[in-house]
Amino acid sequence: MSKSNKTAASGNSLMNRMKNISDTNLLLTITIVVFFVMYIGAIVFQGAGFLKPQTFFNILNANAALIILSCGLSLVMITGSIDISVGGITALVSMCCAVYLDYKGGNLVVSMLIAVAIGLAFGLFQGFLIAYLDIQPFIVTLAGMFFARGMTTIVNTKPFNVENEAFNTLKMTRIVVPGMGSVNKLGKYVNAYVEIGVIVALIVVIALFCVLRWTKLGRSFYALGGNKQSALMLGINVKRTKFIAHLLCGILAGIGGFVYFLHVGSGSASHATGAEMDAIASSIIGGTMLTGGVGNIIGTFFGVLSLSTIQNIVSSAGLDQAWWTGITRAVMLCLFLVIQSVVMTMRKKKKAE
Amino acid sequence: MQTNEAKKSSASSFFMKIVKNQCFIPLATLLLLAVFNLIADPSFFKISLGYNSAGNPVLSGFLITILDSGSELAILAIGMTLVTAATGGQDISVGAAIAISGSVLLRVLCGTNSRPETLQAPIIVAFLVSCVVAMLFGAFNGVLVAYFKIQPMIATLILYTAGRSIAAWINNNELPVISEPSFTYFGEFIPGIPIPTPFFIAVACMIIIGIVLKVTNLKLFTQAVGINESSSRLNGLNPAFIKVLSFVILGLCVAVVGLIKVSRISTINYSVIAKDIEMDAILAVALGGNALSGGKFNMAASIIGAYVIQFLTTTLYKFNVQSDALPAYKAIVVILLVVISAPTVREAFSSMTKKLKVKEVA
Numbered sequence: 131m132s133k134s135n136k137t138a139a140s141g142n143s144l145m146n147r148m149k150n151i152s153d154t155n156l157l158l159t160i161t162i163v164v165f166f167v168m169y170i171g172a173i174v175f176q177g178a179g180f181l182k183p184q185t186f187f188n189i190l191n192a193n194a195a196l197i198i199l200s201c202g203l204s205l206v207m208i209t210g211s212i213d214i215s216v217g218g219i220t221a222l223v224s225m226c227c228a229v230y231l232d233y234k235g236g237n238l239v240v241s242m243l244i245a246v247a248i249g250l251a252f253g254l255f256q257g258f259l260i261a262y263l264d265i266q267p268f269i270v271t272l273a274g275m276f277f278a279r280g281m282t283t284i285v286n287t288k289p290f291n292v293e294n295e296a297f298n299t300l301k302m303t304r305i306v307v308p309g310m311g312s313v314n315k316l317g318k319y320v321n322a323y324v325e326i327g328v329i330v331a332l333i334v335v336i337a338l339f340c341v342l343r344w345t346k347l348g349r350s351f352y353a354l355g356g357n358k359q360s361a362l363m364l365g366i367n368v369k370r371t372k373f374i375a376h377l378l379c380g381i382l383a384g385i386g387g388f389v390y391f392l393h394v395g396s397g398s399a400s401h402a403t404g405a406e407m408d409a410i411a412s413s414i415i416g417g418t419m420l421t422g423g424v425g426n427i428i429g430t431f432f433g434v435l436s437l438s439t440i441q442n443i444v445s446s447a448g449l450d451q452a453w454w455t456g457i458t459r460a461v462m463l464c465l466f467l468v469i470q471s472v473v474m475t476m477r478k479k480k481k482a483e
Numbered sequence: 484m485q486t487n488e489a490k491k492s493s494a495s496s497f498f499m500k501i502v503k504n505q506c507f508i509p510l511a512t513l514l515l516l517a518v519f520n521l522i523a524d525p526s527f528f529k530i531s532l533g534y535n536s537a538g539n540p541v542l543s544g545f546l547i548t549i550l551d552s553g554s555e556l557a558i559l560a561i562g563m564t565l566v567t568a569a570t571g572g573q574d575i576s577v578g579a580a581i582a583i584s585g586s587v588l589l590r591v592l593c594g595t596n597s598r599p600e601t602l603q604a605p606i607i608v609a610f611l612v613s614c615v616v617a618m619l620f621g622a623f624n625g626v627l628v629a630y631f632k633i634q635p636m637i638a639t640l641i642l643y644t645a646g647r648s649i650a651a652w653i654n655n656n657e658l659p660v661i662s663e664p665s666f667t668y669f670g671e672f673i674p675g676i677p678i679p680t681p682f683f684i685a686v687a688c689m690i691i692i693g694i695v696l697k698v699t700n701l702k703l704f705t706q707a708v709g710i711n712e713s714s715s716r717l718n719g720l721n722p723a724f725i726k727v728l729s730f731v732i733l734g735l736c737v738a739v740v741g742l743i744k745v746s747r748i749s750t751i752n753y754s755v756i757a758k759d760i761e762m763d764a765i766l767a768v769a770l771g772g773n774a775l776s777g778g779k780f781n782m783a784a785s786i787i788g789a790y791v792i793q794f795l796t797t798t799l800y801k802f803n804v805q806s807d808a809l810p811a812y813k814a815i816v817v818i819l820l821v822v823i824s825a826p827t828v829r830e831a832f833s834s835m836t837k838k839l840k841v842k843e844v845a
Contacts, residue, residue: 212636259818259821259822262827263822263825263827263828264825264826264827265821265822265825266775266776266821268573268636268775269765269769269775269817269821270818270821272762272765272817273813273814273815273817273818273821274814275810275814276762276810276811276813276814276817277810277811277814277815277818279807279810279811280807280808280809280810280811280812280813280814281808281811283805283807283808283811284808284811287805287807399807404644407640407643407644410637410640411640411644414637420633420634420637421634453648453651453652453656454648455648456644456645456647456648457645457648457649457652459644459645460641460642460644460645460648461645463640463641463644464627464641467627467631467633467637467638467641468627468631471631471632471633472631475632
């Protein structure tokens with residue numbers, strides 16, 4: 131009797147595991163699988179270009195800033211809020227730093243502080259309005275985006291490249307990835323490299339992963355997003371938690387802005403247009419639920435990679451990039467939103483049963 | 484003595500009634516802006532009669548510009564108010580949808596040739612086709628929101644990302660130009676009438692929506708769904724249908740604005756047309772005192788809000804603010820508005836006035 135029970139249990143164990151897997155992990159698994167399938171598909175159909183390690187690292191180099199911005203957005207979205215000002219802050223940070231470094235001949239460290247200070251100011255102000263005055267996050271950060279974009283033009287109208295020496299050395303610093311590389315056209319072995327920004331992004335990802343998983347603050351983020359009322363009853367300071375989430379998002383937008391600036395090396399009002407939308411899309415693709423309470427930083431990381439891999443596939447397939455990128459991204463976003471929605475309704479039904 | 488007090492209280496209650504009215508905030512803002520302009524430079528209000536290149540009498544001046552451009556916003560605000568009320572979220576894809584409907588319009592008018600000598604189809608047919616397309620895209624948004632339960636802002640993010648690409652794809656990335664003069668009537672002036680046509684179109688839209696709200700149950704149903712979805716379902720409504728309907732109506736508004744926008748320049752620029760208009764439309768709704776979280780709405784207040792937003796934009800333009808820097812000033816206005824109308828701030832304010840009253844009595 132007990133034996134047959136055991137075999138039945140082992141037979142059902144996979145199903146049971148599927149049932150018991152948390153929402154966060156289920157969506158995370160979907161994202162990572164999709165990314166690998168896509169990348170392997172790219173290698174198979176697009177040929178050798180994607181096989182080179184440098185292609186992968188170039189995706190990282192180009193999207194280090196987006197990874198940081200998306201991490202901030204994931205935090206905010208886990209608490210059930212939203213922030214659409216990050217793209218504007220990025221543009222403002224890069225313009226301010228560019229003006230400071232180039233016209234004023236400034237110090238590199240001070241420019242980093244300026245970047246973080248701008249992010250901090252936005253985070254403080256928006257967080258206060260959203261958490262303590264209870265104003266809708268969408269409208270507050272919409273105004274934040276407007277303000278940042280407008281201020282960028284007020285600071286300087288024309289786009290320009292930075293000629294600061296210290297900055298350019300930092301910009302050109304390349305960190306060799308050991309053991310990775312490829313043979314170039316001349317038959318020479320070239321090591322794969324990443325830029326400084328990627329290191330910063332990875333540190334941010336790991337730090338936030340730890341915060342979300344092992345600290346009290348991280349757990350209160352999930353509690354707040356999952357159910358505000360019960361979070362309140364658990365004794366969590368709901369207002370402060372929300373405020374901290376927005377504050378962190380602002381600071382991360384400042385850091386992301388500087389990383390973006392480090393990658394492009396110029397200031398322009400049209401920098402990072404639509405970055406907020408890309409960041410939201412990456413978070414969603416990475417399995418962060420819009421309703422809050424579900425999400426994972428690792429997922430967000432893979433979300434950014436998926437989004438930019440799509441872009442690379444489109445451009446290497448020779449399609450008119452500017453137009454097709456928009457459409458493919460939208461299709462992907464749509465797909466993931468529908469998957470999320472379907473998964474969640476199915477789970478609700480099961481729970482009800 | 485008593486009568487005096489009664490008079491005083493009736494006067495104050497009358498005052499409170501005005502302040503409590505939803506149209507108060509937008510109208511007060513309008514008044515404030517008008518007074519500001521009057522002090523800064525009275526020539527703002529000058530309207531002059533001139534002749535345009537076709538020899539038609541046209542009125543020009545800042546007020547006419549407000550009437551002209553504000554009308555587009557007012558038409559969008561009608562649809563946006565309904566969407567906001569029913570779903571508790573906003574549609575951020577209207578700018579992209581305008582690009583699509585404008586592109587469809589030009590495609591039907593021009594056929595395969597991007598610079599036709601004569602129109603390939605009557606304007607009304609092209610307009611109807613673009614209406615159908617815009618309504619379909621609205622329905623797409625609506626289905627995502629109503630049946631897949633995705634937040635409106637995120638659901639419309641899809642079309643926001645893809646819309647302009649789709650618009651370019653419809654015309655094979657070409658820029659068709661229409662030389663037919665009668666096509667410009669919708670966005671500029673009809674010969675002999677010195678007032679810009681968009682204003683008449685907006686008035687027509689307002690009358691239609693006014694009649695619809697008066698005659699049908701649309702307003703009641705929309706508000707019911709917005710206030711409490713599950714209780715509206717228990718009362719026999721179909722919340723999903725109402726939500727989709729509100730998005731379809733917004734689609735219709737988008738098609739009308741698309742016609743005006745394309746008619747203004749007789750061609751289209753996919754990446755610039757109706758840029759940032761979604762933000763202005765949302766602001767108009769917010770300025771009208773409508774809760775952005777859905778529920779009750781006041782259509783008239785939204786429409787006034789739209790004109791006030793345009794008034795602000797034009798005022799800023801007049802003071803030589805660069806068009807790219809405009810958003811910074813608008814943002815300050817928005818933040819001030821939302822802070823004033825925030826429930827917590829209002830409560831604090833009213834408790835403060837109560838305390839003052841108690842002190843006075845004492």
